[in-house]
Amino acid sequence: MERVIMLADCESFYASVEKAAFPEYRGRPLVVAGDPARRSGIILAACPIAKRFGIATAETLGEALGKCPELVVVRPRMQTYIDVSLLITEIFESFTDLVEPFSIDEQFLDVTGSLIYFGTAEEIARKIQTKVKLYTGVWVRVGISSTKVLAKMATDIWAKKSEEGIFALPKTELSHSLWLQPVSKMFGVGSKMTAHFRRIGLYTIGDVAMCPLAELKQKMRTVMGRNSDIQAELYWQTANGIDPSPVTPSTHDRQQAVGHQMTLPRDYANAEEINVILLELSEEVCRRCRAKGYMGYVVSVGARGANFDRPTGFHHQIKVADPTNITTEVFAIVCKLFYKYWDGLPVRRIGVELSDLRPDTEYQLVLFGNREKIKKLEKVTDQIKNQYGGTAILRASSLLYAGQAVERSVKIGGHYK
DSSP states (O other): OOOOEEEEEETTHHHHHHHHHOGGGTTSOEEEEEETTTTEEEEEEEOHHHHTTTOOTTSBHHHHHHHOTTOEEEOOOHHHHHHHHHHHHHHHHTTOSOEEEEETTEEEEEOGGGHHHHOSHHHHHHHHHHHHHHHHSOOEEEEEESSHHHHHHIIIIIGGGSSSOEEEOOGGGGGGTGGGSBGGGSTTOOHHHHHHHHHTTOOBHHHHHHSOHHHHHHHHHHHHOGGGHHHHHHHHHHHTTOOOOOOOTTTTTSOOEEEEEEEEEEEEOSHHHHHHHHHHHHHHHHHHHHHHTEEEEEEEEEEEESOSSSOOEEEEEEEEEEEEOOHHHHHHHHHHHHHHHOOSSOEEEEEEEEEEEEETTSOOOOSSSOHHHHHHHHHHHHHHHHHHOTTSSOOGGGGSTTOOHHHHTTEETTEEO
16 A cells, blocks of 8 residues: 655745744734844744735844834744744544654654544544644644655645645646646755756756656766765656655664854954863763763863854864763863864854764773773763753852853753743
8 A cells, every 4th residue: 555645744834933922923024033222133034914015034034124123023932932942742543553753843744544533534634633723833744755855845835826725736647737737846955956957957856857867967967076876866767756754753763973163252262261161061062971870981072153154164083992971080181182273363153072972881991090980970960951051050260251151051952931
């Protein structure tokens, strides 16, 4: 039996949550953006009314206000959006146990086994829309097909633009629908790849789909080099709707790495200030590892300069003899790596990561130092932070002018909770 897979996408998710929470904003153009008080930051979400003024996600708040001076600007509340997303997941799970999050506002559903209970795929989609709207105030658009990649394109190309918000894309009808679309609309194809395809004479998704795979690989080598065969096969399969991957609820359960990066509020140009940030990042990464029961063999550090239009910086890693999640150990390794490759120019973004993770149930004892004592101490500090908040106990360096721990404690993913 052919699978029936959906990709459910929440329309203007952050903005929709805010409009549901504040009915007085209904009928008004609204965006969720950086810091409204400072009139700074970028647009994270724009409601459909705001989009009619030409406002788009990722443009600056200043540009948006220039297009629509009466714009309602709301500061992001990330914890609220996470809570609503989890509630929507629960609603999806009332229709099928095969639900796989794709992002905070998109999720795949395999409803093959649910048809006998809830009706046709379109009927299930309408029931999902009704229930999500009733519980959260968020409108969901649904693409339906037999594979995940086709369901995704059904949502992005058609469901998002239809009044009903539902579109079915049968694999048997690709030549009459998907293949007629410009290649820029194919999933995974950006502006750069679009230019490559046009350079080799492929203008529609159908052009890619009907090009023999061996010929496509040869053509892509001429514009992308010898190592493009894997990409060629991926694009060819996407154009033909080939995607054997199942909807897997546990896809994101096994974590491969724990990392944290920070965009700094200004240029950091001296070692004293940079050390404060490296220590805060090391502590945050190790705390999260300890909470998840992991230690890491590989320690990574990266940095970028202040000019994001002409990126400078580095990213390097080192494998240690024994896995660790101890802050002081990771901090020492991070500092060694950072100062080995830092060119002395000001930095604006720094990141630290632990990977090659292992369970922390077994670890190597050492002759010098006392890892057991340090681990117990860090466990206590973690418990204090978990119970009383991230700023209940701080390193003294975080109270310096360079410190960001206090500011970061009221944010999730760089945005306010």
